[in-house]
Every structure is written in C-alpha cells, then in structure tokens.
Amino acid sequence: MLYYALIFLVIAIIAGILGFGGIAGASAGIAQVLFFLFLVLLVISLIAGFIRRT
Template structure:
C-alpha cells in the first residue's frame, strides 16, 4: 500500500510540473489518503506484534 501512495505522489508531482492542476490535486489527495491508511495499519500491526510477544508461544 505504501508503494501505491508513493506512485500517487509521483503522479501528482509530475502533473504539477506539467501544469495539470486538477489531476495533481486529485493525485495528492489519493496519496494522502493512502499514506494515512498505511500509517494506521502499521500502528495496528505494531501493537498486535507487541501483544503477541507476551505469550510463551
């Protein structure tokens, strides 16, 4: 998912350089949403990993 966020960011940067304002804005929005989803999933997995280590498995 992080890869998709980076791809959307690159598309936004290229569109911004070329002057496509609407496309750049949409791509930036998508990149932000994917980035925040990635961060939330990362934190959830990190907490689950620490909770799982407490067991003697």
C-alpha cells in the same frame, strides 16, 4: 500499499509541473489517504505484535 502512495505522489508531482492542477490535486489527495492508511495499519500491526509477544 505504500508503493501505491508513492506512485500517486509521483503522478501528482509530474502533473503539477506540467500544469494539470485538477489531476495533481486528485493524485496528491489519493497519495495522502493511502499514506495515512498505511501508517494506521503499521501502528495496528505493531500493537498486535507487542500484545502477541507478551
């Protein structure tokens, strides 16, 4: 999932450089959502790991 966030970030950067504002904004938004979703899943995984260990 982090891979997809990075892909959309690269698409947003390239589209921003080329001047496609709408595409860049949409890609950056998708990358941001995927990144925060990845962080939430990481935190849940860490908490589950600590609970399972004790």
